Amino acid sequence: MRRSFPAEDLARDGRFRRARMEDRFEDPRNELVPAGRRGGKLTPERPDAAHAARQLMHGIFVGEIQALEGAGRTVWDFDDDEAPFALKLDMARQCWDEARHTEISVKLGEWMGTEVGEFAETAFLYQAACNPDPVLRLTGVNRALEGLAIDVFNTMREFGLASGDPVLSFCEDWMLADEVTHVKMGSDWLRRLTEHDPERRERALEFQRVVDKLFSFRGFRGEADDNPIQLARTFRRMAGFADTEIDEIADLSEEPV
Amino acid sequence: MADPDAPRSPFAPWDRRELPGLFTVEESARRVGHYAWIEMRLFEALGGWVATVPELDVKTTLGRHCYHHAWHAELWHKRLPELREMRPERLIRAPNADLEAFVAALTEPEAADLTIEKLVGVYRVLLPRKIAAYTYHLAATSRITDAPTIRSLGFILDDETTDWREGEMLLQALVQTDDEVARAARRQAELEVLVTRAGGIAGPGSLGEDRPGSDRSGSEPTVGAA
Numbered sequence: 001m002r003r004s005f006p007a008e009d010l011a012r013d014g015r016f017r018r019a020r021m022e023d024r025f026e027d028p029r030n031e032l033v034p035a036g037r038r039g040g041k042l043t044p045e046r047p048d049a050a051h052a053a054r055q056l057m058h059g060i061f062v063g064e065i066q067a068l069e070g071a072g073r074t075v076w077d078f079d080d081d082e083a084p085f086a087l088k089l090d091m092a093r094q095c096w097d098e099a100r101h102t103e104i105s106v107k108l109g110e111w112m113g114t115e116v117g118e119f120a121e122t123a124f125l126y127q128a129a130c131n132p133d134p135v136l137r138l139t140g141v142n143r144a145l146e147g148l149a150i151d152v153f154n155t156m157r158e159f160g161l162a163s164g165d166p167v168l169s170f171c172e173d174w175m176l177a178d179e180v181t182h183v184k185m186g187s188d189w190l191r192r193l194t195e196h197d198p199e200r201r202e203r204a205l206e207f208q209r210v211v212d213k214l215f216s217f218r219g220f221r222g223e224a225d226d227n228p229i230q231l232a233r234t235f236r237r238m239a240g241f242a243d244t245e246i247d248e249i250a251d252l253s254e255e256p257v
Numbered sequence: 258m259a260d261p262d263a264p265r266s267p268f269a270p271w272d273r274r275e276l277p278g279l280f281t282v283e284e285s286a287r288r289v290g291h292y293a294w295i296e297m298r299l300f301e302a303l304g305g306w307v308a309t310v311p312e313l314d315v316k317t318t319l320g321r322h323c324y325h326h327a328w329h330a331e332l333w334h335k336r337l338p339e340l341r342e343m344r345p346e347r348l349i350r351a352p353n354a355d356l357e358a359f360v361a362a363l364t365e366p367e368a369a370d371l372t373i374e375k376l377v378g379v380y381r382v383l384l385p386r387k388i389a390a391y392t393y394h395l396a397a398t399s400r401i402t403d404a405p406t407i408r409s410l411g412f413i414l415d416d417e418t419t420d421w422r423e424g425e426m427l428l429q430a431l432v433q434t435d436d437e438v439a440r441a442a443r444r445q446a447e448l449e450v451l452v453t454r455a456g457g458i459a460g461p462g463s464l465g466e467d468r469p470g471s472d473r474s475g476s477e478p479t480v481g482a483a
Binding site: 072096 | 297300301302303304305306307308309310311312313316317318319320321323324326327328330331334364365366367369
């Protein structure tokens with residue numbers, strides 16, 4: 001088995017359909033949406049709420065699979081000199097968590113009326129987990145993407161509460177607890193592995209900013225009412241993000257890519 | 258009410274544990290070092306394979322089992338300093354080159370259509386060997402002096418047995434045709450040759466045979482015998 005496994009080779013059964021991230025970004029239909037704005041906050045009042053929630057749940061499902069695969073590759077790809085044993089233990093724990101999230105989200109998808117393969121999958125999340133530097137990989141995945149997961153799960157949890165769906169809000173709340181733990185892991189390893197290497201730390205944080213910016217594309221995530229995914233400030237603080245860091249992410253939704 | 262002044266043994270009336278065991282501190286540490294090594298190689302491989310298998314149930318099972326073996330490795334890591342090994346990395350190694358060759362062969366398959374080969378290596382060859390060596394350790398070591406190892410073995414064997422059963426059931430669900438039966442058998446035979454050459458996960462003597470000073474009859478185990 002190779003030490004580095006490209007996103008193009010991720011193994012899927014026949015139900016899955018792969019879309020390129022570039023196609024998503026360059027979709028001409030985006031031009032019809034005012035810059036920086038999408039369909040609005042996910043609430044039961046939105047006319048397309050059911051469809052949007054199912055689409056988001058499918059996105060969560062494939063995201064969890066890729067997060068599982070990414071954590072697994074971090075366990076395998078590095079030798080003990082590159083990634084300490086304790087870091088690999090954390091990533092193995094994350095494998096279990098993401099496997100559980102995959103199980104939860106496939107059942108929630110069925111509950112909400114979607115099925116595996118109804119929406120296309122992009123591999124961008126996994127691509128962030130292919131960085132050859134374990135510090136950059138951990139920062140991009142555990143701080144940027146798991147931070148995004150905090151925002152997504154909290155948005156979905158609130159949607160469940162607002163729409164009177166206790167199964168959805170219950171499950172999202174449990175997954176939210178795991179994501180806070182994963183972000184803490186990322187922050188902890190960033191600090192420990194770059195304690196005497198500020199230049200490497202800055203590169204890692206810059207990588208995180210790039211990933212954060214891509215997922216704030218066209219106002220997908222922010223704090224305004226018309227951002228579909230709402231920044232979860234309270235849970236982000238709980239996970240160890242400073243207010244200045246959260247402010248930076250909030251500002252990204254207004255910036256062009 | 259019982260008389261508080263009446264003398265009582267520190268062993269409850271039903272507690273039949275005895276002092277003698279086959280392993281010295283050093284022998285127990287040597288074995289624990291090999292256990293840590295194989296658990297590390299296994300959890301790394303399971304993590305790496307997650308991205309390579311298309312079957313969703315296999316993918317999530319490997320993710321879950323990856324953590325189980327990582328936790329086992331952690332338990333063994335923590336046990337080594339308690340067994341007077343202050344540089345655990347000195348003992349965390351393969352017992353011999355043959356076991357390294359076995360692990361290299363075990364972890365070689367990558368292609369998406371080789372799920373059967375991946376699972377056979379883990380669940381029909383390695384896990385049975387681990388269960389055997391751990392069970393022997395449990396039976397042979399002093400139940401009083403080496404109680405912390407026994408406690409870890411109990412947790413680990415519980416996981417190993419459950420995981421082996423899940424893996425075997427996945428295989429039975431995947432192996433459907435004559436050709437797949439042959440593939441599974443061929444793969445098992447290839448790896449059995451290698452792990453047999455290695456003598457098991459702790460090398461020769463993994464199951465107690467062929468080690469100087471070992472007592473296979475169990476009639477006269479002595480404290481300190483190695």
